[in-house]
Amino acid sequence: MKHFIIIAVLVIASTLAIHTGLGSIGLLPRLASAQGVSIDQLFGIYTWAIAFVFSLIIVPLFYSFVVFRRKKGETGDGVYMEGSSKLEIAWTLLPLIAVLYLAYLGAQSLSETRRVDPSAMVVKVIAEQWNWQFQYPDYLFASKSLYLPVGQQVDLQMTSLDVTHSFFVPEFRLKQDILPGRTVDLRVTPTLIGHYTVECAQLCGKNHTTMVADVYVVTNADFQAWAKQQVANAPKDPVLIGEQLASLYGCSVCHSTDGSKKVGPTWLHLYQSSVALSDGTRVTADAKYLNNSITDPNSQIVSGFSPNVMPATFAQALTLTQIQDLIAYIESLK
Amino acid sequence: MKKTKTLGLLRGLLWQVIGTVFGLGFVTAIRVLMRLPAWKTEPAVVVGALFGALFFLYGVGVLDDWLKWAAGEETPEHDESDWGWRRYWGPSHDHKVIGIQYLTLALILFSVGGLFALTFRTQLAGNQQFLSPIEYNTLMSLHGIVMIVGILIGISAFMNYTVPLLIGASDMAFPRLNAFSFWIAVPAGIILLSSMALGGFDTGWTGYPPLSIRAPLGMQMFFLGVSLSSFSSILSALNILATVIRLRTRGMTPFRLPIFVWAAIATSIISLTATQLIGLAFQMVMLERLLGMGFFDPIKGGNPILFEHLFWFYSHPAVYVFILPGLGVISELLPVFVRKPLYGYRWVAMSSLGIALTGFLVWGHHMFASGMAEYLREPFMYSTLLVAVPTGVKFFSWVATIWKGKISFPTPMLFVLGGIVVFLLGGLSGPPNGTISTDLLLNNTYYIVGHFHDTLFGGYVLPFFAAIYFWWPKMTGRRLNEKLGKLHFWLMGPAMIVLTLLMMRIGLLGMRRRVDGYDPALGFQPYHIVMTIAAFLIGLSVIVFFINVFLTRKRGEIATGNIWESRSPEWQVPSPMPLHNYEKELEVVGEPYDYGLPGSRYVKFVGED
Numbered sequence: 010m011k012h013f014i015i016i017a018v019l020v021i022a023s024t025l026a027i028h029t030g031l032g033s034i035g036l037l038p039r040l041a042s043a044q045g046v047s048i049d050q051l052f053g054i055y056t057w058a059i060a061f062v063f064s065l066i067i068v069p070l071f072y073s074f075v076v077f078r079r080k081k082g083e084t085g086d087g088v089y090m091e092g093s094s095k096l097e098i099a100w101t102l103l104p105l106i107a108v109l110y111l112a113y114l115g116a117q118s119l120s121e122t123r124r125v126d127p128s129a130m131v132v133k134v135i136a137e138q139w140n141w142q143f144q145y146p147d148y149l150f151a152s153k154s155l156y157l158p159v160g161q162q163v164d165l166q167m168t169s170l171d172v173t174h175s176f177f178v179p180e181f182r183l184k185q186d187i188l189p190g191r192t193v194d195l196r197v198t199p200t201l202i203g204h205y206t207v208e209c210a211q212l213c214g215k216n217h218t219t220m221v222a223d224v225y226v227v228t229n230a231d232f233q234a235w236a237k238q239q240v241a242n243a244p245k246d247p248v249l250i251g252e253q254l255a256s257l258y259g260c261s262v263c264h265s266t267d268g269s270k271k272v273g274p275t276w277l278h279l280y281q282s283s284v285a286l287s288d289g290t291r292v293t294a295d296a297k298y299l300n301n302s303i304t305d306p307n308s309q310i311v312s313g314f315s316p317n318v319m320p321a322t323f324a325q326a327l328t329l330t331q332i333q334d335l336i337a338y339i340e341s342l343k
Numbered sequence: 344m345k346k347t348k349t350l351g352l353l354r355g356l357l358w359q360v361i362g363t364v365f366g367l368g369f370v371t372a373i374r375v376l377m378r379l380p381a382w383k384t385e386p387a388v389v390v391g392a393l394f395g396a397l398f399f400l401y402g403v404g405v406l407d408d409w410l411k412w413a414a415g416e417e418t419p420e421h422d423e424s425d426w427g428w429r430r431y432w433g434p435s436h437d438h439k440v441i442g443i444q445y446l447t448l449a450l451i452l453f454s455v456g457g458l459f460a461l462t463f464r465t466q467l468a469g470n471q472q473f474l475s476p477i478e479y480n481t482l483m484s485l486h487g488i489v490m491i492v493g494i495l496i497g498i499s500a501f502m503n504y505t506v507p508l509l510i511g512a513s514d515m516a517f518p519r520l521n522a523f524s525f526w527i528a529v530p531a532g533i534i535l536l537s538s539m540a541l542g543g544f545d546t547g548w549t550g551y552p553p554l555s556i557r558a559p560l561g562m563q564m565f566f567l568g569v570s571l572s573s574f575s576s577i578l579s580a581l582n583i584l585a586t587v588i589r590l591r592t593r594g595m596t597p598f599r600l601p602i603f604v605w606a607a608i609a610t611s612i613i614s615l616t617a618t619q620l621i622g623l624a625f626q627m628v629m630l631e632r633l634l635g636m637g638f639f640d641p642i643k644g645g646n647p648i649l650f651e652h653l654f655w656f657y658s659h660p661a662v663y664v665f666i667l668p669g670l671g672v673i674s675e676l677l678p679v680f681v682r683k684p685l686y687g688y689r690w691v692a693m694s695s696l697g698i699a700l701t702g703f704l705v706w707g708h709h710m711f712a713s714g715m716a717e718y719l720r721e722p723f724m725y726s727t728l729l730v731a732v733p734t735g736v737k738f739f740s741w742v743a744t745i746w747k748g749k750i751s752f753p754t755p756m757l758f759v760l761g762g763i764v765v766f767l768l769g770g771l772s773g774p775p776n777g778t779i780s781t782d783l784l785l786n787n788t789y790y791i792v793g794h795f796h797d798t799l800f801g802g803y804v805l806p807f808f809a810a811i812y813f814w815w816p817k818m819t820g821r822r823l824n825e826k827l828g829k830l831h832f833w834l835m836g837p838a839m840i841v842l843t844l845l846m847m848r849i850g851l852l853g854m855r856r857r858v859d860g861y862d863p864a865l866g867f868q869p870y871h872i873v874m875t876i877a878a879f880l881i882g883l884s885v886i887v888f889f890i891n892v893f894l895t896r897k898r899g900e901i902a903t904g905n906i907w908e909s910r911s912p913e914w915q916v917p918s919p920m921p922l923h924n925y926e927k928e929l930e931v932v933g934e935p936y937d938y939g940l941p942g943s944r945y946v947k948f949v950g951e952d
C-alpha cells in the first residue's frame with residue numbers, strides 16, 4: 010500500500026511539473042486564424058493527457074528501478090505473479106473510453122474548422138514548381154503574395170499545374186494538399202494582423218524548400234486600397250498581360266521568345282507560320298490553332314516533340330480572356 | 344560440391360554484371376527489330392537491372408536445387424558441416440547462418456542509411472548549402488528507404504535466427520525458400536543504392552506521383568529495388584508462419600509459445616498480406632514511366648490520390664512490421680532480467696494480433712490533408728486512435744512485470760528499458776497526429792519526423808541491439824564486452840531522446856520536413872545544431888558497438904552456458920548452437936516465464952527427467 014501512495018503522489022507531481030514545463034516554453038506559434046482556436050484547445054487537452062500518461066508509466070517504472078533493483082550479492086527470483094484479468098480488462102476499457110472521447114473531441118474540432126461563411130471572399134491559388142500565384146477573381150488581378158482582410162473568411166480555391174503541393178501557414182494551423190487536375194478548397198478566417206509565410210509542405214522536387222510566398226493580413230481598408238492599386242497597376246494592353254501570364258504560368262519555362270529550342274517549340278515567328286505536325290500534316294498557326302494548342306495540347310503535336318509534356322490543365326487554370334491575352338502576346342512575336 | 348570452393352556472393356555479383364549487360368542488349372535488340380532508335384536509356388537500364396537481379400540469384404546458387412528438380416533430378420540434403428566460414432558467403436540452408444547473413448546485411452544498411460542522415464544533418468546544422476538540392480533530396484530519400492529495408496532485413500535476422508530455436512525446431516519449414524528470400528535482398532539493395540549514380544531521385548521514400556513520374560532515372564532504381572526486396576518480406580513471412588504452424592516441438596501449444604513468436608506471427612501476417620500493395624503501387628509508376636500508362640497522372644486521366652491509398656495501405660501496417668518484433672523482444676527479455684513471469688501473457692500475445700489487425704484499418708491517417716474523400720477522414724480518425732488500446736496493454740503489462748521483480752541491469756536489459764521509454768515517447772506523440780484537426784498543423788512537419796523516429800528507435804533500434812547483446816553468445820560462444828555495451832547504450836539512448844524531442848519541438852513551431860534549409864529568422868538553427876550533435880553521438884555509439892564486436896571476436900569472454908539463466912530452450916544447450924540445433928527432442932512441460940515458481944520447468948529433453 011505504501012508503494013502505491015508514494016507512486017500516486019509522484020504521478021500527480023510529475024504530471025503537474027511536465028504540464029507547467031511544456032506550457033512555459035510555448036509549444037505553438039502565435040495563432041492567427043479563427044479555425045485554429047478549436048485546434049489549439051485540443052492541443053491543450055493533449056498536453057494534459059500526455060503529461061499524465063507519461064507520468065503514469067514512467068513513475069512506477071523508475072520507482073521499481075530504485076526500489077526493486079537486485080542488491081549486491083542478492084540471488085533468487087522476484088515475486089511470482091502471473092497476471093490479473095480484472096486489471097487487464099480495466100486497462101483495456103479505460104483507455105478505450107478515453108480514446109473514443111478524444112476522437113469525438115477531434116471530430117468536433119474538425120467541424121469547427123470547416124464552418125462555411127457564404128459571403129467568403131474567393132481567392133484562387135495556383136501552385137506550380139516552385140512558386141505561388143494568387144488570383145482575385147472579384148477584382149480581376151493576380152498577385153505573387155497573398156493579401157487577406159482581417160476577420161473575413163476567404164475561400165482558397167487551389168489547384169496545381171504540375172505535381173502535388175501543399176498550402177501551409179503555421180499560424181493559421183491549417184494545411185491542405187494541392188493536386189493537379191483538380192480544385193480543392195480551404196477556408197481560413199485570419200484574425201491577427203501581421204506578416205506570415207505560406208510554405209509548400211509537400212515535397213515537390215528540387216526547389217521545394219524555396220516555394221514560399223508572403224502572406225499579409227491587413228485591415229479591410231488597407232486591403233481595399235491594396236486591391237485598388239493592383240487593379241490600377243495591372244497592364245491594360247493584352248500583349249503586356251499575355252507576357253505577364255506567360256511568366257506567371259510558367260509557359261516561358263518551356264517556350265523561348267528568341268528562337269531557341271527549350272522543352273517546347275519557340276514562339277518567335279510562330280504566328281501565321283506553317284507548322285509541321287507529328288502526324289505528317291501541316292497547319293497554319295492562326296489564332297484558332299494557337300487556342301487549340303493551349304487548351305488541348307495533345308490533340309496536335311508539333312513534329313519533333315512528345316505529347317504529354319505540355320500540361321493539359323491550362324484550359325481549366327486560365328480564363329478565356331487570359332487565353333486571348335496569351336495569343337495576343339504570341340501574335341506580337343511574329 | 345565444387346561450388347563451395349568459390350564464394351557464392353562473388354559468383355552472384357559477377358552474374359549480376361553479366362545479367363545487366365544482357366538486359367541492356369536485350370532491350371536494344373528489340374528496339375532495333377521494331378525499327379525504333381536503338382538506344383533509349385530508361386527502359387534499357389530498368390530491364391538491365393531486372394535481369395541483373397535474376398542472374399545474381401542464378402549465379403549465387405539459390406536456384407540450383409529448384410532447377411534440378413525441374414529437370415527431374417533428385418538433390419541430397421546439403422551437408423554443410425565442413426564448409427567452415429564459407430557458409431556465410433554463399434547460399435546456406437541453415438536458418439542460423441541465414442539469420443546471421445541477414446544481421447550482417449541489416450547492420451551494413453543501417454550504417455549506410457545513418458551516414459546519409461549525418462551528411463544532410465550537417466547541412467541543416469550549418470544552414471549552408473553544400474549539397475545541391477537534388478543531392479540533398481536523394482540522400483534524404485535514400486536515408487528513409489535504406490533504413491526501412493534495413494529494418495525489414497534486421498527483423499528477418501531475428502525471426503530467422505530465433506523462431507526455430509524458440510519453438511524447438513531444427514530449421515525453417517522451407518530452407519531453400521529461406522535462402523532465396525535472403526539472397527534476393529542483396530541485388531535489391533545494390534539496385535536501390537545504384538539510384539545515386541543514375542541521377543538520384545527527389546521524392547522522399549513515399550515516391551508520390553506525379554512528382555515521381557518526372558523524377559530522374561534514379562527513381563526507377565528505387566522502385567525496382569523496393570519491389571524486389573518486397574519478395575524477401577513476403578516469402579520469409581510465409582516461411583515463418585509455416586514454421587510456427589508445422590514445426591513446433593511436442594507440447595508447445597499456442598499459449599506456451601515464447602512471446603516473441605507471437606510477435607513474429609503478427610508481423611508475418613502483415614508482411615504476407617500487405618507488402619504486395621506497395622510493390623504494386625511502385626510497379627504501376629514504373630509502367631507509367633516506361634509505357635506511358637496513365638494510372639496516376641491527371642493529365643492522362645489518372646488519380647494521384649489512388650497511389651497514396653495503395654502506398655499507405657502497406658506503409659502504415661509496415662510500421663507494425665517494424666515494431667512488433669521489437670516489442671516482442673522487450674516482452675521476451677524483461678522476465679529474464681526481472682526474474683518474474685511476463686504479466687498477463689495471453690493479453691500481451693493477443694495485443695500483438697490486435698495491433699496487427701487494427702493496423703490494417705488506419706492507413707488514411709497519413710492522408711488527412713491530402714484531399715481524399717471527405718467522408719473517409721473521420722472513420723480513419725476513430726480507427727487510428729483505437730490502436731492506442733492494445734499498445735497501452737503492452738505498456739501496462741511491462742510495468743506490472745517489472746513491479747516487485749529482482750531487477751538487474753546488464754546491457755541487454757538497458758536496451759530493453761531504453762526501448763520502453765523511447766517507444767513511450769513515440770506512442771504518446773502519436774494521438775495528436777491521429778485527430779484530424781491537430782494533424783492539419785502537424786502533417787508534413789518535423790513533428791511527424793520526431794514522432795516516427797521515436798517509435799522506430801524505441802520499437803526497433805533499441806530492442807534490436809538488446810537482442811544482439813542477448814543472443815550474441817548463442818551465435819558465437821563469446822560475450823560482448825559489458826563496459827563497451829553500456830557505453831554504447833548511454834551514448835545512444837539519451838541522444839535519441841534529445842534528437843526526437845527537438846524534432847517535435849521545431850515541428851510544432853512550423854518547420855516543414857524534407858527541406859534542405861530554412862529561413863534563419865525562424866530561429867531554428869540552435870535546435871538543428873543540437874540535433875546534429877545528437878545524431879553524431881548516435882553514430883559514435885554504433886562505432887563503439889562495432890569496436891566491441893571486433894575486440895571480442897577472438898578475445899571476448901567465453902560464454903557457452905546459460906549466462907542469462909533463461910528458461911528458454913535455446914539456452915538449455917551449449918553455445919554456439921550445434922549445427923542441427925537440438926540433438927535430443929524437446930518437450931514443453933510448463934509455462935515459458937514461470938520465474939520465481941520453485942521447481943517449475945519450461946522444457947525438458949525427451950528421456951530426461
Ligand SMILES: [Cu+2]
Pocket residue numbers: 137138139173174175209210211212213217220
Ligand atoms: Cu511545392
Ligand SMILES: [Cu+2]
Pocket residue numbers: 658659660662705706708709
Ligand atoms: Cu500510419
